[in-house]
Amino acid sequence: xxxxxxxxxxxxxxxxxxxxxxxxxxxxxxxxxxxxxxxxxxxxxxxxxxxxxxxxxxxxxxxxxxxxxxxxxxxxxxxxxxxxxxxxxxxxxxxxxxxxxxxxxxxxxxxxxxxxxxxxxxxxxxxxxxxxxxxxxxxxxxxxxx
Amino acid sequence: xxxxxxxxxxxxxxxxxxxxxxxxxxxxxxxxxxxxxxxxxxxxxxxxxxxxxxxxxxxxxxxxxxxxxxxxxxxxxxxxxxxxxxxxxxxxxxxxxxxxxxxxxxxxxxxxxxxxxxxxxxxxxxxxxxxxxxxxxxxxxxxxxx
Numbered sequence: 261x262x263x264x265x266x267x268x269x270x271x272x273x274x275x276x277x278x279x280x281x282x283x284x285x286x287x288x289x290x291x292x293x294x295x296x297x298x299x300x301x302x303x304x305x306x307x308x309x310x311x312x313x314x315x316x317x318x319x320x321x322x323x324x325x326x327x328x329x330x331x332x333x334x335x336x337x338x339x340x341x342x343x344x345x346x347x348x349x350x351x352x353x354x355x356x357x358x359x360x361x362x363x364x365x366x367x368x369x370x371x372x373x374x375x376x377x378x379x380x381x382x383x384x385x386x387x388x389x390x391x392x393x394x395x396x397x398x399x400x401x402x403x404x405x406x
Numbered sequence: 407x408x409x410x411x412x413x414x415x416x417x418x419x420x421x422x423x424x425x426x427x428x429x430x431x432x433x434x435x436x437x438x439x440x441x442x443x444x445x446x447x448x449x450x451x452x453x454x455x456x457x458x459x460x461x462x463x464x465x466x467x468x469x470x471x472x473x474x475x476x477x478x479x480x481x482x483x484x485x486x487x488x489x490x491x492x493x494x495x496x497x498x499x500x501x502x503x504x505x506x507x508x509x510x511x512x513x514x515x516x517x518x519x520x521x522x523x524x525x526x527x528x529x530x531x532x533x534x535x536x537x538x539x540x541x542x543x544x545x546x547x548x549x550x551x552x
Contacts, residue, residue, distance in 0.1 A: 298510055298530045298533070299530060299532065299533075300532050300533070300545055302545050302547065303545035303546065303547060303548055304548065305547065326548070335514075335526065336489075336491070336514035336516075336526060338484045338485075338486045338489050338490070338491045338514070339484075339486075340484045340485075343482075343484050344484070345482070345484045345491040345493075345512075345514070347491075347512070347514045347526055347528065354548075356548065364444055364528055365528070366491075366493070366512035366514070366528040368481075368482035368484070368491070368493045368512070370482075380481065380482060380493055382493065382510055382511070382512040382528050382529065382530055383528065383530070384444045384445060384528055384529070384531050385530050385531050385532035385533065386445065386446050386531035386532045386534075386535050387444070387445075387446075387531065388532075389532050389543075389545065392548055393545075393546075397535075397543060399446055399448050399449035399535065399539075400449065400539075401448065401449060401451065402449055402450065402472070402500075402502065402538055
């Protein structure tokens, strides 16, 4: 039984972030890879959509300039033949402020011939923004419950 | 081939929200169901964790008081034997303001004997908060890119 493409990708991704060594990762990206991390791009310019290997390597380089991964736990994972989704909890450090950030992340990935062809990432972005700002954003309570 | 538990659950869930008929859903929840929607509970008291069938039925009733589902598209889906994850895009209406809300949602569900035993939901919460407030929250740009 061969190893699922997710594991190889995950190792290369974390090495690209923490050791700033994107070499392994480059070989695991489809030329036409379709990449999206949904979130406020005004604050986090490395969020949003990217298309193609060069653009994805560049955005990963930018993420690596901003955070270091301390640990991650996969809380849920479902593997398909050429697909994988996980719900993960990341412990990060923001490199500019040295602040710890704890982040819940869901990703859906598609692989083609062992290479990442598509990934979509959803985060609890409000929680992230508050952690990075270092303060709560005042919110109204929207509902009037009986 | 029997239908995956996800489809039955999904139909019953949407019926519980839009028609306020939780009867079908009740039969599809494990007694000890473990439920979490990650997001700012100060603004959305129906987010957060719930444990057990009664608490989940109650939180769904509260969601149904606040939103109506217009449509949803499953953009990605991975089915396991007793598990399922999807990335979905919802078009909702907030019932108090009549405002349209567009929401990206990732869920991970576990089933036991055809009943939901665990679900975890991650949303792009910052985008949701801005839509419900009806204005942008001013954010600093955190990174200084070369």
